[in-house]
Amino acid sequence: MIYRSLLRALITSAALAAGVLLAGCNSDEISLANNAKANQPVPPKLIADMTAKDMDLQSPMLVRLFKQEAELEVWKQDRSGRFALLKTYPICRWSGDLGPKVREGDRQAPEGFYSISPGQMNPQSAYYLSFNTGYPNAFDKALGRTGSQLMVHGDCSSRGCYAMTDEQIAEIYSLGRESFFGGQRAFQLQAYPFKMTPVNMAKHRNNPNMPFWKMIKEGWDHFEVTRQEPKVDFCEKKYVFDAIKAPNAKSDPVFDASAKCPVYAIPDDIADAVREKQQQEQAETAKLIAKGTPVARTNTGIDGGMNRVFAAKLPDGSTGLSEGGDGQGLSLAALTRAPGTIPSHVNPPRGPVSSPDEPLAASMAAPAQAPSPATRVASAAPSAQSDGFFSNLARKVGLGGSSDTTASAPVPAKPKVIEAKRSEPQRSEAALPKATAAAAPKAPEPKQAAAAPRPPLKPSLADSQAAAAPATKDSLVAGSQPIVPANSFDSRFSAVK
Numbered sequence: 001m002i003y004r005s006l007l008r009a010l011i012t013s014a015a016l017a018a019g020v021l022l023a024g025c026n027s028d029e030i031s032l033a034n035n036a037k038a039n040q041p042v043p044p045k046l047i048a049d050m051t052a053k054d055m056d057l058q059s060p061m062l063v064r065l066f067k068q069e070a071e072l073e074v075w076k077q078d079r080s081g082r083f084a085l086l087k088t089y090p091i092c093r094w095s096g097d098l099g100p101k102v103r104e105g106d107r108q109a110p111e112g113f114y115s116i117s118p119g120q121m122n123p124q125s126a127y128y129l130s131f132n133t134g135y136p137n138a139f140d141k142a143l144g145r146t147g148s149q150l151m152v153h154g155d156c157s158s159r160g161c162y163a164m165t166d167e168q169i170a171e172i173y174s175l176g177r178e179s180f181f182g183g184q185r186a187f188q189l190q191a192y193p194f195k196m197t198p199v200n201m202a203k204h205r206n207n208p209n210m211p212f213w214k215m216i217k218e219g220w221d222h223f224e225v226t227r228q229e230p231k232v233d234f235c236e237k238k239y240v241f242d243a244i245k246a247p248n249a250k251s252d253p254v255f256d257a258s259a260k261c262p263v264y265a266i267p268d269d270i271a272d273a274v275r276e277k278q279q280q281e282q283a284e285t286a287k288l289i290a291k292g293t294p295v296a297r298t299n300t301g302i303d304g305g306m307n308r309v310f311a312a313k314l315p316d317g318s319t320g321l322s323e324g325g326d327g328q329g330l331s332l333a334a335l336t337r338a339p340g341t342i343p344s345h346v347n348p349p350r351g352p353v354s355s356p357d358e359p360l361a362a363s364m365a366a367p368a369q370a371p372s373p374a375t376r377v378a379s380a381a382p383s384a385q386s387d388g389f390f391s392n393l394a395r396k397v398g399l400g401g402s403s404d405t406t407a408s409a410p411v412p413a414k415p416k417v418i419e420a421k422r423s424e425p426q427r428s429e430a431a432l433p434k435a436t437a438a439a440a441p442k443a444p445e446p447k448q449a450a451a452a453p454r455p456p457l458k459p460s461l462a463d464s465q466a467a468a469a470p471a472t473k474d475s476l477v478a479g480s481q482p483i484v485p486a487n488s489f490d491s492r493f494s495a496v497k
Contacts (some may be wrong), residue, residue, distance in 0.1 A: 038123035042174045049086065054078045058182025061086075061175055062229055063116075065152075065162055067094055067109065068194035070307035070322035072152070072162065074175055082227035089172065090307030090339060091322075092156035093163040093346065097302075098193040098321060099209040101135060104146040107160050107303060110135040110191055111212075113219055113232045113239065117186040121176065128154030128166040128458075129173045133189055139234045142257035152189075156346050158304060162191075165340025166458045188229050196220040198281045202288040203296045215239055218274070225273040235261035242270055305349050308333040313342055320349020341458060 042057060050057060055076045062083055064073040070091040075083040096108035110133055120132040130153030136145050151161045154169035164172065179187055193209070194200045196217045204210065215238055222230040222241045233240040234257035243264040245252045253262035305322030312333035319330075 035123040037129055037170065038121075038173065038177070040170050040174055042178060043171060046087065046171065046175075050076060053084055053086065054080070055084070055086065056182070058178045060182070060184040060229070061179045061187045062223075063152075063172075063187065063189045065091070065189070065191040066195055067098055067111075067192070067305065067321065068200070068323055070094065070305055070319070072164065072168075072172070074172060076175075076179075083223075083229065084227070086175075087171075089164060089168050090309050091162055092165050092168070092310050092340070092342070093158045093304065093306045093348075094322075095158040095160055095304035097304075098204070098207070100145075100212060101140075101147050101150065101160065102145050104148065106147075108147075109158070109160055109162055109304070110140075110147075110150050111193055112137065112139065112191060112216055113230075114189040114191070115186040115232075116176065116189055118180050121173065121180075122151075125151070125153055127151070127157070127163070127169075129169045130154070131173065131176065133162075133191070137234075138257040139237065139239060142234065142237045156310070156340075156343055165338070165342065167340035170458060188232075190219065190223070192216065192220065198284040198288060199293070201281070202285045202293045205285075205289060206295050207298075221274045221277055222270060225277055226270055235259060240264070242266055302349050309336050309338055310342060310346075311348055312336070313338050314346065314348050317348045318350060322349075 047057060053076075055078045059077040059079075060083075061077070062075040064075070065071075066073075072089040072091055074086045074089070076086045078084050094109045096106065099108065100111040101108035112135075114134040114137055116131055116134060120134060122130045122132065130151040133150045133152065135147055135150040140147075147160065152164065152169070152172070153161055154164055154166040156163050156165055176187060193213060194204070196213070201213075201217075204213070207213075219230050219232065219239060219241045222228075230241045231243065233243050233253075233255040235255045236259070237257060240255065240261065243253060243255070243266060246263045246265040249263065253264040255262065299321065302320045305320035306317075307322060308319050308330055311317035311319045312330045317330070
């Protein structure tokens with residue numbers, strides 16, 4: 001298995017280069033095809049983990065991000081057709097506050113549901129490797145929200161992005177690449193302020209972003225009960241999840257983020273399971289509030305956060321708006337090896353603590369270091385709005401890459417459905433909050449910078465990453481295959497001459 005993975009990586013580079021030559025591309029595109037960073041193989045340890053969890057290397061993937069926990073989760077589809085957690089990566093740095101991005105230059109990292117196609121993968125990022133989140137999506141645009149070049153990238157430095165270490169982004173990038181080779185047209189990115197648990201909903205009950213968070217929690221609930229990628233649509237400036245054609249309807253519903261919602265239905269089994277889950281959690285949240293669960297403090301003076309495992313390695317490091325998982329303190333995190341290289345220019349969050357549970361000592365830090373004079377920006381070329389080199393080349397060599405960001409794996413069984421209510425007035429919990437008052441004006445985010453000289457390859461995380469959280473144990477169907485076929489790399493490129 002390990003030998004085949006390494007061999008596949010070598011064949012990948014050669015096949016991509018051959019595809020470029022056949023297409024008559026220029027020397028810059030040839031250099032992209034031979035980009036060693038983008039073609040690093042998936043580490044053998046991660047392949048072994050997939051095998052143990054009954055996953056194929058090229059099966060579909062899904063990513064979830066959490067600001068408060070400062071974690072990025074990679075999920076893969078197993079052979080039962082359901083998604084299971086493969087690995088959790090601590091986030092090295094994210095900027096802004098809890099809440100969605102509203103305008104260009106507010107330093108906010110996006111929240112919501114986004115779709116990552118091959119054209120959004122950037123092998124020539126100034127931040128080692130990156131992929132564009134696709135912000136703004138149709139929902140963001142309907143509200144007039146602005147912003148560009150919002151990435152998940154390396155270098156542990158953020159101005160509105162989610163920043164990992166170079167070693168981490170190399171792994172995540174390689175997993176996305178293999179999923180595209182397996183036939184997945186786009187993988188879903190779900191970005192949340194925190195894990196949508198009753199405890200967190202109780203702690204943040206007074207936050208002005210709560211109506212928006214309740215709306216995207218619907219998507220969280222759909223994924224939690226089905227372990228399938230939720231289908232995402234927009235209408236009346238709100239999210240709609242897993243909508244299908246209503247009974248007796250002559251055609252599929254057509255959605256427009258700014259227009260009135262069409263008549264649609266939601267599968268019975270999903271609707272019933274989500275309703276039951278929400279009723280239980282709402283009751284638990286009410287009990288926590290009645291018991292006096294403290295309200296999370298508002299700290300507008302802090303710019304983002306970072307996972308404790310990174311903060312513990314920095315002089316006077318602070319997690320900022322992030323909170324450690326499982327009660328892990330900075331003293332314990334200091335004993336854990338950092339998953340990757342922490343650059344010397346990293347600027348940890350500064351300021352007061354974000355909640356009563358946050359150790360006060362963790363926030364008593366010296367003034368922030370001056371930023372590096374050679375501040376780099378994650379280049380977005382190729383852009384998310386047009387087909388880039390990766391996407392065009394994928395089609396030329398038969399990968400089936402598409403700029404269609406709405407494609408998703410279908411649910412295995414077709415359930416019964418119920419008709420949704422016709423365009424009712426928007427419920428209060430789904431109403432979007434007015435834009436909150438911003439802090440002091442920030443300098444506008446630079447849109448793009450020239451790519452820096454190619455950095456050296458970083459070692460794999462396989463020998464340094466701590467064991468990831470175990471995946472949910474699902475019953476497996478013997479001999480079943482992923483919903484999206486994981487075609488072998490060799491067969492996909494057998495026609496290249």
